[in-house]
Every structure is written in structure tokens, then in C-alpha cells.
Amino acid sequence: xxxxxxxxxxxxxxxxxxxxxxxxxxxxxxxxxxxxxxxxxxxxxxxxxxxxxxxxxxxxxxxxxxxxxxxxxxxxxxxxxxxxxxxxxxxxxxxxxxxxxxxxxxxxxxxxxxxxxxxxxxxxxxxxxxxxxxxxxxxxxxxxxxxxxxxxxxxxxxxxxxxxxxxxxxxxxxxxxxxxxxxxxxxxxxxxxxxxxxxxxxxxxxxxxxxxxxxxxxxxxxxxxxxxxxxxxxxxxxxxxxxxxxxx
Amino acid sequence: xxxxxxxxxxxxxxxxxxxxxxxxxxxxxxxxxxxxxxxxxxxxxxxxxxxxxxxxxxxxxxxxxxxxxxxxxxxxxxxxxxxxxxxxxxxxxxxxxxxxxxxxxxxxxxxxxxxxxxxxxxxxxxxxxxxxxxxxxxxxxxxxxxxxxxxxxxxxxxxxxxxxxxxxxxxxxxxxxxxxxxxxxxxxxxxxxxxxxxxxxxxxxxxxxxxxxxxxxxxxxxxxxxxxxxxxxxxxxxxxxxxxxxxxxxxxxxxxx
Numbered sequence: 480x481x482x483x484x485x486x487x488x489x490x491x492x493x494x495x496x497x498x499x500x501x502x503x504x505x506x507x508x509x510x511x512x513x514x515x516x517x518x519x520x521x522x523x524x525x526x527x528x529x530x531x532x533x534x535x536x537x538x539x540x541x542x543x544x545x546x547x548x549x550x551x552x553x554x555x556x557x558x559x560x561x562x563x564x565x566x567x568x569x570x571x572x573x574x575x576x577x578x579x580x581x582x583x584x585x586x587x588x589x590x591x592x593x594x595x596x597x598x599x600x601x602x603x604x605x606x607x608x609x610x611x612x613x614x615x616x617x618x619x620x621x622x623x624x625x626x627x628x629x630x631x632x633x634x635x636x637x638x639x640x641x642x643x644x645x646x647x648x649x650x651x652x653x654x655x656x657x658x659x660x661x662x663x664x665x666x667x668x669x670x671x672x673x674x675x676x677x678x679x680x681x682x683x684x685x686x687x688x689x690x691x692x693x694x695x696x697x698x699x700x701x702x703x704x705x706x707x708x709x710x711x712x713x714x715x716x717x718x719x720x721x722x723x724x725x726x727x
Numbered sequence: 728x729x730x731x732x733x734x735x736x737x738x739x740x741x742x743x744x745x746x747x748x749x750x751x752x753x754x755x756x757x758x759x760x761x762x763x764x765x766x767x768x769x770x771x772x773x774x775x776x777x778x779x780x781x782x783x784x785x786x787x788x789x790x791x792x793x794x795x796x797x798x799x800x801x802x803x804x805x806x807x808x809x810x811x812x813x814x815x816x817x818x819x820x821x822x823x824x825x826x827x828x829x830x831x832x833x834x835x836x837x838x839x840x841x842x843x844x845x846x847x848x849x850x851x852x853x854x855x856x857x858x859x860x861x862x863x864x865x866x867x868x869x870x871x872x873x874x875x876x877x878x879x880x881x882x883x884x885x886x887x888x889x890x891x892x893x894x895x896x897x898x899x900x901x902x903x904x905x906x907x908x909x910x911x912x913x914x915x916x917x918x919x920x921x922x923x924x925x926x927x928x929x930x931x932x933x934x935x936x937x938x939x940x941x942x943x944x945x946x947x948x949x950x951x952x953x954x955x956x957x958x959x960x961x962x963x964x965x966x967x968x969x970x971x972x973x974x975x976x977x978x979x980x981x982x983x984x
Contacts, residue, residue, distance in 0.1 A: 559861060567854040
């Protein structure tokens with residue numbers, strides 16, 4: 480269970496998170512939606528300790544990430560995997576080395592065991608046999624899948640997804656959605672996905688939370704979110720330009 | 728008008744002090760991570776190849792032609808008071824004490840320091856550095872420590888090469904072209920250049936290796952703002968490292984000789 484309690488974060492004069500509270504249930508997929516530039520990525524980076532809040536707590540299994548030093552953060556991060564928006568593959572390494580990276584760093588596996596695990600993880604994301612390709616040779620969809628294979632290499636408990644379907648064609652976006660669902664089910668993961676792709680969020684989310692003006696204004700199951708009467712959420716879901724959301 | 732100028736000057740001083748403080752903090756963090764296992768020797772070797780082996784050609788060219796042109800210039804000056812025989816030793820002293828370490832460091836700054844800033848900068852803007860953090864691998868340890876250690880080790884070696892080819896270039900021009908007696912040329916080098924000159928030059932080179940790698944990594948590591956930011960970081964790294972090398976060279980010389 481991940482609990483965000485009273486999170487505040489400002490960059491200069493701009494308040495990005497404003498006394499934000501959210502509970503993320505274990506072994507389920509929680510999707511956080513919100514406007515572009517509305518602080519979703521900042522929120523995700525708080526969950527894994529890449530950004531520290533000005534005040535508030537980020538509890539992961541009861542431990543407060545916001546108060547941890549570098550060494551403690553390093554330890555707790557082994558529970559996490561993360562798929563970045565552009566996959567963030569190491570471009571000096573080939574696909575196999577990218578997926579093998581966390582295994583080499585944090586496991587005592589032999590070379591042969593690492594090779595086998597890399598092949599398994601790549602097969603799990605539908606990319607068997609691409610180990611020797613360089614990341615620059617991959618399409619956007621392939622990069623994201625390799626990124627996911629790397630994120631689940633050490634079988635973490637929690638996987639964070641930063642806009643997993645952005646920049647992909649509808650077919651590939653659907654393939655990635657399926658993959659997230661399958662991966663969550665097969666490895667019994669706690670997934671946190673941030674997105675503003677409305678179609679995707681109802682397909683993959685067990686719970687959906689809306690971030691607006693630095694706060695979670697509503698959270699619930701997909702059915703509850705669909706039935707919402709909150710005018711901000713309604714406007715966001717329908718994509719209307721009329722409503723309380725200001726267009727700047 | 729005057730107040731505006733003073734304000735700008737004050738801001739510049741504050742900015743410079745802040746940058747110097749941040750670079751110092753990065754240095755301390757690199758030292759702390761360098762002594763903590765696991766040690767990744769293969770990464771250090773890889774960087775030694777990049778910083779050192781791949782810079783040999785440019786350092787040899789720089790060293791040789793510096794020795795050659797100095798000989799040419801000194802010969803004309805020294806001939807006025809019949810001191811041609813001291814040309815070789817003067818070039819050798821200048822190479823070992825100053826020009827070997829300084830010129831090779833400036834060349835390596837342009838070649839490898841800029842590449843460090845560009846590579847780390849690209850890694851920063853494409854979230855590869857965040858990815859390292861997320862995979863519980865400290866990027867200071869993984870990216871910066873090997874580059875700094877490799878530069879500190881390789882700069883003195885490159886300087887020895889620069890010193891040697893500089894003297895060889897000087898010998899070629901002095902003895903073969905300008906007709907200085909070969910025996911006197913070598914005897915005066917033996918007499919006037921002592922081991923301390925070479926040794927102190929190598930200490931300088933190691934310090935310059937630290938400066939160029941630390942500043943290259945610092946600028947790359949703190950890059951903001953996409954491709955433009957990477958370009959800016961690279962330029963700033965080369966300019967700041969070059970200036971710092973030249974300024975610190977004065978103080979090191981004052982301290983050592």
C-alpha cells in the first residue's frame with residue numbers, strides 16, 4: 480500500500496502539489512489522470528523519491544520515502560520498477576544489456592541465468608530475440624516494451640508508468656494497454672499509471688484518480704468515475720472546452 | 728547606472744560562488760561514492776580508453792608542433808647573445824613544467840570534457856539519469872566516479888607523451904634544421920631539467936584531469952532544457968574548465984616552483 484499524505488510541492492512561485500492525499504491499493508492498477516503540465520509526473524516522481532516534497536509524507540509499506548537518505552532510498556527502490564515516458568533506455572547499450580542492467584546491479588545471478596531471465600522478460604513483452612538490437616534502432620512502441628521488460632526485470636512489487644501510450648498509434652497504444660494488464664495480472668503487481676488518454680484509463684484502471692490544481696479531486700472505480708457529477712472531471716472526460724477547467 | 732552595474736557584478740559573484748560550491752559538493756559526493764563498494768573497474772578502464780588512448784593522437788600533434796615552433800622562435804632570440812645551445816633545455820623546461828600539462832589538458836577538455844558534458848546532458852534530458860536512480864544505482868557513482876578517476880590517471884600519462892614528443896620536435900628542428908650541436912643540445916637538457924620539473928608537471932596534469940572531468944560531468948549532470956540545454960552545457964563546460972585550468976595553473980606554479 481502506498482499512501483500520500485498532505486503532499487505540498489512548489490517550484491519557485493508555482494504550487495504544483497497542494498496538500499495532496501491519495502491511497503494506492505496493493506496488487507491493483509491505479510490510474511492518475513489530469514491535465515498536461517498539471518503535476519502528474521511530479522507526483523509520480525514523489526512516489527519513487529526522485530523529488531522530495533516541501534512537506535507531507537509518502538508512505539510505502541509504512542515507510543516514509545520523503546524522510547529517507549540516499550542509502551535508504553536505494554534499498555526501497557528495489558521494490559520499484561518504472562517505465563518512463565520515452566522509455567529512457569540507455570543508448571550506449573543494446574536491448575539485452577538494458578534489460579540485464581538491474582539484474583547485473585542487484586542480483587547474484589550468473590551470466591547464463593541473466594541471459595535466460597532477459598530472454599524471458601523480453602518474451603513476456605512480446606519481443607523475443609531482439610537482445611542484440613541497439614535502442615536507437617527501435618520504434619516508439621518497441622522502446623516502451625523494452626522499457627517495461629527492464630522495469631520488471633527484478634520482479635518488483637510496484638511498477639510506475641509515465642504516460643505509457645503517449646506518442647503511439649491507436650493499435651500500438653492498445654497493445655501496450657493489454658501488456659500492462661497482462662503484466663499486472665501475471666506478476667501480481669501494484670501499478671500506478673499516469674495518463675490523459677481517456678480510452679486507455681478505463682481499460683487498464685482498477686481505480687482512477689483525478690489530479691487538478693495540485694489536489695486529488697476525485698478517486699474511485701471506473702464505474703464510479705464514469706458516473707461522476709464533478710463538473711471538472713466531467714469536462715475532462717468529455718474533452719469539452721466549456722466548463723470550469725481554464726484553457727490557458 | 729553605476730548601481731545597475733554593481734548589481735550585475737554582485738549577481739555574477741554570487742552565481743560564481745554558488746557554482747563553485749555546487750562543484751565542490753559534487754566532488755565530495757564523488758569521493759564518498761568512490762570509496763564505497765562495489766567498484767566498477769571495467770567502467771574506469773572504458774573511460775581511460777576514451778579519455779586517454781583516444782586523445783593520444785591530438786596530444787602528440789599538439790606537443791610536437793609546440794616543441795617545434797618554440798625552438799624556431801627561441802633560436803632567433805637566443806642567437807642574438809650566442810645562447811643557441813640553451814634552446815633545447817629551455818624548451819624541455821617549458822614543456823615539462825607548463826606546456827605539456829596545460830596544452831594537453833586543454834586539448835583533452837575540448838575532446839573529452841565536452842563529450843562528458845554532452846553525454847551526461849543527453850542522459851539527463853532523456854531521463855536516463857532518473858532511470859539509474861529508479862534502478863537503485865547512484866548515477867554519481869556509476870557515471871561520474873569512473874570519468875573522474877580515469878581523467879586523473881590518464882592526464883599525467885598524456886603529459887609524459889606531450890613532454891617527450893615536444894622535446895623530440897625541438898630536437899628535430901634545433902639539430903636537424905637549425906644546426907645546433909646534438910651533444911650540447913642533449914647535455915644542457917640533462918643538466919638543467921631535473922626530475923622535480925617533470926614530477927611537478929605531472930601533479931599539475933592530475934589536478935587538471937580532476938578539473939576538466941568534474942566540470943564536464945557537473946555541467947552535463949545539471950543540464951536543463953532539451954537539445955538547447957545540452958549545447959549550452961557543453962559550451963559552458965569547455966569554457967569554465969579551460970579558464971579554471973589556466974587560473975589554477977598559476978597558483979599551482981606559484982606553490983610548486
